[in-house]
Amino acid sequence: xxxxxxxxxxxxxxxxxxxxxxxxxxxxxxxxxxxxxxxxxxxxxxxxxxxxxxxxxxxxxxxxxxxxxxxxxxxxxxxxxxxxxxxxxxxxxxxxxxxxxxxxxxxxxxxxxxxxxxxxxxxxxxxxxxxxxxxxxxxxxxxxxxxxxxxxxxxxxxxxxxxxxxxxxxxxxxxxxxxxxxxxxxxxxxxxxxxxxxxxxxxxxxxxxxxxxxxxxxxxxxxxxxxxxxxxxxxxxxxxxxxxxxxxxxxxxxxxxxxxxxxxxxxxxxxxxxxxxxxxxxxxxxxxxxxxxxxxxxxxxxxxxxxxxxxxxxxxxxxxxxxxxxxxxxxxxxxxxxxxxxxxxxxxxxxxxxxxxxxxxxxxxxxxxxxxxxxxxxxxxxxxxxxxxxxxxxxxxxxxxxxxxxxxxxxxxxxxxxxxxxxxxxxxxxxxxxx
Numbered sequence: 513x514x515x516x517x518x519x520x521x522x523x524x525x526x527x528x529x530x531x532x533x534x535x536x537x538x539x540x541x542x543x544x545x546x547x548x549x550x551x552x553x554x555x556x557x558x559x560x561x562x563x564x565x566x567x568x569x570x571x572x573x574x575x576x577x578x579x580x581x582x583x584x585x586x587x588x589x590x591x592x593x594x595x596x597x598x599x600x601x602x603x604x605x606x607x608x609x610x611x612x613x614x615x616x617x618x619x620x621x622x623x624x625x626x627x628x629x630x631x632x633x634x635x636x637x638x639x640x641x642x643x644x645x646x647x648x649x650x651x652x653x654x655x656x657x658x659x660x661x662x663x664x665x666x667x668x669x670x671x672x673x674x675x676x677x678x679x680x681x682x683x684x685x686x687x688x689x690x691x692x693x694x695x696x697x698x699x700x701x702x703x704x705x706x707x708x709x710x711x712x713x714x715x716x717x718x719x720x721x722x723x724x725x726x727x728x729x730x731x732x733x734x735x736x737x738x739x740x741x742x743x744x745x746x747x748x749x750x751x752x753x754x755x756x757x758x759x760x761x762x763x764x765x766x767x768x769x770x771x772x773x774x775x776x777x778x779x780x781x782x783x784x785x786x787x788x789x790x791x792x793x794x795x796x797x798x799x800x801x802x803x804x805x806x807x808x809x810x811x812x813x814x815x816x817x818x819x820x821x822x823x824x825x826x827x828x829x830x831x832x833x834x835x836x837x838x839x840x841x842x843x844x845x846x847x848x849x850x851x852x853x854x855x856x857x858x859x860x861x862x863x864x865x866x867x868x869x870x871x872x873x874x875x876x877x878x879x880x881x882x883x884x885x886x887x888x889x890x891x892x893x894x895x896x897x898x899x900x901x902x903x904x905x906x907x908x909x910x911x912x913x914x915x916x917x918x919x920x921x922x923x924x925x926x927x928x929x930x931x932x933x934x935x936x937x938x939x940x941x942x943x944x945x946x947x
Contacts (some may be wrong), residue, residue, distance in 0.1 A: 550798030
């Protein structure tokens with residue numbers, strides 16, 4: 513069987529399927545696993561046991577976060593408990609690929625998947641049309657016949673480019689772990705992300721005083737649709753990142769240049785160093801998909817990770833959700849291979865399983881995100897004043913979980929029901945602004 517995409521999600525799926533004794537090939541368009549790096553690399557400690565990788569990939573352990581607003585207000589959340597870790601993302605990707613290869617997975621590098629064979633493409637085009645299943649085509653073939661033929665065929669043929677030459681590979685089952693601009697999703701007419709976050713990141717040498725704290729600025733003026741952050745890698749180096757919604761009025765470059773001139777420590781301190789040493793060529797850019805995809809499968813096909821928008825809407829983090837879903841994807845793939853049943857009916861189990869794991873959190877996160885998108889900088893100031901109160905900080909520190917951030921909202925409402933007054937206000941405001 514075939515996996516398109518050799519990132520950590522694709523490698524995890526391939527590894528788990530190969531462990532069950534099946535031949536698995538991964539097509540990866542880059543020439544080296546783990547490059548380029550387009551990820552902040554901040555994850556929860558739960559990721560380490562989930563992937564069975566060495567703690568040597570951990571660059572720093574983080575237990576606190578300073579959250580700033582445009583006006584300079586700030587709150588501190590966290591305590592002595594390690595809430596997150598910054599990891600060496602390149603090494604992490606390579607370790608998962610090594611696990612897959614040790615399980616028998618074959619990688620074809622520098623291989624760009626470019627399409628499916630014409631018969632499958634024609635079938636997919638037919639299936640997405642609003643045609644009654646009893647409609648009869650030429651030679652008395654019905655839509656139902658086409659569905660059965662697609663399921664009963666021995667394989668799908670995938671075309672890819674390697675060394676400027678077109679090649680083909682056949683697979684009983686195709687898994688798309690090919691990221692935010694998933695070709696697999698396009699070929700089989702699966703849903704697109706509802707929203708895209710445009711993001712950038714870079715590392716820079718910088719003396720810091722607190723190597724266990726993240727610094728975040730939430731401001732519609734500087735990073736509309738997400739936030740900007742500084743993550744310590746060690747006491748001599750930090751990683752900066754920011755993201756904006758693709759629906760923003762201006763470009764990512766515009767907001768980045770605006771943030772470079774901010775008069776707010778520690779951001780101003782970092783950017784003074786960045787500007788002085790002309791570090792523009794060190795910037796990496798990427799995209800983060802958001803949404804809740806209702807169908808992440810088709811006949812002989814499943815998509816996973818960023819391709820399936822398995823991403824936290826409030827933070828843009830996708831590694832943990834993608835890896836949880838990779839286990840579900842591999843589980844159903846093995847069942848399909850064992851039964852030689854690659855129908856939508858069987859593969860739909862994958863959708864049900866990953867939705868049970870993370871679907872509710874994504875749905876609630878999108879709801880909260882809709883409120884966040886309509887907050888002004890003054891609104892954010894007001895919220896920070898509210899959540900900066902000691903009683904709320906205690907709740908956040910006790911129940912906070914970066915992998916399931918929406919759960920803290922329920923805890924706060926349960927413990928402090930008066931917050932519903934504020935929530936109701938922002939819900940009404942967001943609906944009015946959305947009109």
